[in-house]
Amino acid sequence: MTEPVLSVRDLNVGFRTSRGLAHVVNGISYDVQPGETLAIVGESGSGKSVGTLALLGLLPPGVAKVSGSAVFAGEELIGRSEEKLRPIRGAGIGMVFQDPMTSLNPVLTVGRQIVEAVRAHGPMPKAAARARAEELLAEVGIPDPRSRADAFPHQLSGGMRQRVMIAIALAGDPKVLIADEATTALDVTVQAQIIELIGRLQSEHSTGVIWITHDLGVVAGIADHVLVMYAGRCVEEGSVDELFDRPVHPYTRGLLGSMPLVDDPRPARERDPLSTMPGLPPDPVRLPPGCSFYPRCTIRADERCRTEVPPLVPIAGSSDRHRAATFYAPEGV
Template sequence: MSALLSVRDLAVTFSTPRGPAHVVGGLDFDVEAGRTLAIVGESGSGKSVSSLALLGLLPDAVTRVSGSAVFDGAELIGRSEEQLRHVRGAGIGMVFQDPMTSLNPVLTVERQLAEALRAHGRVSAEAVRARSVELLDDVGIPDAAARLRAYPHQLSGGMRQRVMIAIALAGEPRVLIADEATTALDVTVQAQILELVARLQDERGTGVVWITHDLGVVAGIADHVVVMYAGRCVEEGPVDALYARPSHPYTRGLLESLPVLDDARPAREREALTTMPGLPPDPVDLPPGCAFRPRCAYRLDPRCATQVPPLEPVAGSVETHRAATFYRLPAAGDAQVRR
């Protein structure tokens, strides 16, 4: 199946008073119709910046973007603002991270939906209102006609997130990027949003990029996973293969930090959650060699200090499961991994 969006060697560098900050480097991924790609990692790993770079939403004065991002046969990197306006919304929709700051607090829901609907053509007021009600119905907002008159502060967190999704879907995009779309929501609302996106994806064949730090969410929604650290992909693969055999120390650390909700053992008998020491590196001053080396418990190979490990296939796994590490972790059956 050909990809709707194909990204190759994407790199993003910010100019700062302390020097260039290399926030994304050499990122590759594909987004296919009807399938979900999850991009995971800690805050500061480059997840959100990479998606903003694709749509030209980073400040030109301090940002240098290179590489390739082909959508619908056309290159996105280097295109003008006017050219990208035709892609945003109609081709690629985006649900931004915080609806309370992404929605305009002084405009009604109707005004903000109307802006999205009119961005790609002249539409009558009657058609805009009818389509706005339809979109709110689609995302599960009750009494949609009345909600159009509401301001963002009058809606719950879950409602605001649904409005954000409705705005992102207004242009009927072929690719939907959801940036931490459930981060601030309680688990019940989170489950509803995940179900909503999955339903819309099934109905429309939309390709979804789900950006998150929550590997627990990823297990239930993703087809393919890209794990990012310090702006680079350190492991990628089909979700089942990656969870069954996490092969980069960082991926394994993320998985082992998840609580086991169905552990029936008494609390005193349960294993303590794994934590990773240290912090992600400063993008202005990345360490030589493997960026994860200062925090890695497996930094035994001398190459770790001098060479950046390439993404290579994981032995004994599927061909599309790759990891960037000189150390080959034992299989999951040899070292317990929490799921």
């Protein structure tokens, strides 16, 4: 296996609140290989986005408490000063945020915003930067890039605004691209176009992609490796085939069980009911002493689960990268 372009180890993120420290990311570790897509999945509040924002120092100073290690291209990111992180943002690690309408400046043309991103990573004449902005718009599939560069965000459709965000993220030719719920607000047709676009750009540039989502249907089609998060912890990880074919952790099995089967030939009234998980995720200020999923587990939960935190261990019969944090793997796995 090649050297990972990004290696995260024991990342912890907490937020100082009036009630105490909220533990939102708790000891997650992963690697991103060149040209690989790592999907980070979980319900809202599981720590998916916060963990990646911490890598780039984008959390509020004085409020966020970050520890652990994140090595990008041989350099440690955690604890790095704002001045030293600035060249890595965009040029090393690019990010596509969830809602382009709130991420783009509404009073600046999209061309000017791309030009700013281009010139932020090295001296370049305005005319050359403008030409590069038009090239990027063409690269992400926006027709008539010269005139579109003079448009304001509100004059573009949701799909085109997301393409502009991807163009900005690609302006520095990053080695890692973080897509944070990049297709959530889009209809399924545009969603498929954006997924195809990022996949094409990834193959052309051998970019490592971190895809943050709660949509397992998207994950099944694009991911190489999957990290399942719950209450700030990784509860299972493995290749996309391993997780969909042999899910181990009760939370992973619950997520997959809540997905409707679009190819089920049976009439709707004859199909098995979708599974649900009772209860709510735990309060991050007062995490339970044992397994965080213990209060919601309907498969097997005993005193050991209530008092001990299950370690993330390899699953027998799977690859070394398929691991789950549970004391009781289901029979036959």
